[in-house]
Amino acid sequence: MNKDRLKHKLIHDGKRLATSFKWIIFAIITGIIVGLMGTLLLKGINLVSDFRTEHPYCLLLLPFGAVIIIAFYRALGARKSRGTNLVLSAIHSNEEIPLRMAPLIFISTIFSHFCGASIGREGAALQLGGSIGDNIGKMFKFDKKSQHIMIMCGMSGAFSALFGTPMAAAIFSMEVVSVGIMHYAALVPCVISSLIARTIARAFGVAAPSYSIMNLPEFSIRNVLIIVGLSLITGVVSMIFCIMLHKGEYITYKLFNNQYLRAFVLGSIILLITALLDTQKYSGAGVNYIEEFIHGNVDPWDAALKILLTVLALCAGYKGGEIVPTFFIGAALGALFGNIVGLSPSLCAAVGIGGMFCGVTNCPITSLLICLELFGLDGMPYYILSIAFSYMFSGYYGLYSSQKIVYSKYNSNFINKNSH
DSSP: OHHHHHHHHHHHHHHHHHHHHHHHHHHHHHHHHHHHHHHHHHHHHHHHHHHHHHOGGGGGGHHHHHHHHHHHHHHTTOSSOOTHHHHHHHHHHOOOOOTTHHHHHHHHHHHHHHHTOSOOSHHHHHHHHHHHHHHHHHHTTOOHHHHHHHHHHHHHHHHHHHHSOHHHHHHHHHHSSEETOOOGGGHHHHHHHHHHHHHHHHHTTOOOOOOOOOSOOOOOHHHHHHHHHHHHHHHHHHHHHHHHHHHHHHHHHHHOOSHHHHHHHHHHHHHHHHHHHTOOTTSSOOTHHHHHHHTTOOOTTHHHHHHHHHHHHHHHTOOSOSHHHHHHHHHHHHHHHHHHHTSOHHHHHHHHHHHHHHHHHOOHHHHHHHHHHHHOSTTHHHHHHHHHHHHHHTTTOOSOTTOEEEEOSSSSOEEEEEOO
């Protein structure tokens, strides 16, 4: 009997070791591929963004850019683009992620930035990485559960390459899928893929973003209450942003049933607003302006205009994502709030980024890691405080309708419903 038990244990340990070795190998492969693709995508985005900034006439493409993207998707057989929601659904319900999603999102994201649409790049990262990871799993005939891990592995690698935050990228894909639980089976593959992808991006000269907080105040009761107040604002604004995105899609679809007409009209409105403002501040991702906000240089309308133009761009059909605009919005809100109440605007901008990101993604651990990687350890008590309250204040709203809220934010109850 003891021999049988020992034999069974050795077989079990052998299988576990083989599985671990498999994930290390495939995480390395995935990290290399998505690292190269993510780096190329970021280089492309930066190239066209610099060209557009120097040649503002590119903005004249805004009424036509989304029309071209829709036609491009249809030509390749993707009449209805679900974007990141499809990637999350593939993990929940075994939906297929077509390989064509990778070139589609790659080309359309670069083109969207060329036109000056107010969009980010994380949507491209998650879709690109998810598509590559899923199709590597299919190529090697993985079962469905293993393919889910490959999707998360690809998402982490691409997110890390584009954002330069490998710790946050490793955790994000495990946390964003199901609020209230973590897919720890994917931890080792996601960590390896994230670190390798970031190493590749760095080797090609992609610097990791880093900001300094000036005038870090004492962690006092007064300052704690101020930060809680800012967290309430970021939680509410994150809800408003998500509602505007989801309702905007519904309303514009009702007004303009024809996709091409909707794209042209909304693109024309974006061009008109941009021309009236006479600035490219709200065009593209807006990463360059985060540094300005950290120094307290912010206009009262910055966050509102970024929300409006991002909603219009995504409803029109431009591709890229919402998270970098969320960073812009959070930093602008925080800096403005800090200027008004007399608390360090750089700290408030950092807190605003963490709070907004948590509010729209429902990912508190990733939000904390992003703050630590972008701003350092010194402000950690403020980050974690703001993220916790923003998580509570933002309700069950989120950017991704396929995201599952498994457990309640307010009680230890199993609710298993989609975010709003």
